[in-house]
Amino acid sequence: MKYHYQEKIYASTLYIVPTPIGNLNDITQRALTVLSHVDLVAAEDTRYTGLLLKHFSIKNKLFMLHVHNEQQKTKLLVEKLQDGKSIALVSNAGTPLINDPGYYLVRCCREINIRVIPLPGACAAITALSASGLPSNRFCYEGFLPSKTKARRDILRNLAYESRTLIFYESPHRLIYSLHDMIKEWGSKRYIVLARELTKSWESLYGASIEKLLEWVLEDKNRYKGEIVLIVKGYVKKVDANILDSSTLRTLILLQQELPLKIASKLTAKIHGITKNTLYKYVLNQQKDDK
Incomplete structure (x- = not known):
């Protein structure tokens, strides 16, 4: 792998620049x-970004670009880019566009072939996922759930059979309601991790069933203060004997009489074109039932 160390700032280019989510040392040199x-630096809130730039002794022009004025101000920023200006897009914390403003601006730039350069950096969703202990090869980022109960439950209901790991952002004043609704739509046993105030000195990660997590946060209001990420285990389909036809079961039984269960399951799976885990779980469930 070859590394490139020199950073050249290009004219007529929009840079997407992640900023720290808590620990200022997480900002990159680039x-x-x-x-x-x-x-020019286009910032979600010039007060937040002003403090960040001041901390690193950076002096630059700031331009306010937030969710309420993005469509209105994008035209002006695009004109500046077309005139040869270089612009950095930042949010208050983390990677811009990930539940933050910037989508409309980036889309407009892409449509008229203005160069967009993304920088890697801090993102609360990915940071929490990496430490959750849940599968990270396939995941589904859902951002914030709706504030209204019906809309929130509708989305949770639609995600009930999503097999990928689920990632949500949540605010402290809505967390309890969301956990109650998750129990109503998914049951109380689904495993969930609450990651709070990541990268800060008081960060915490706690994993349990939704039911146990709800009990845990209710014991101490400090356990759900600050920025919250929820990582939820995806739906796991229960082993159903009905999906195994009589021919498959007969093969498994015959092989199991002569071979260990794992080998019998593996061979039966190859013969009938199904997964060995399905067969293995079925036999284990049968053994539990016999006991």
């Missing part, structure tokens, strides 16, 4: 270089 040398 991000600092871009923020120092672009012509």
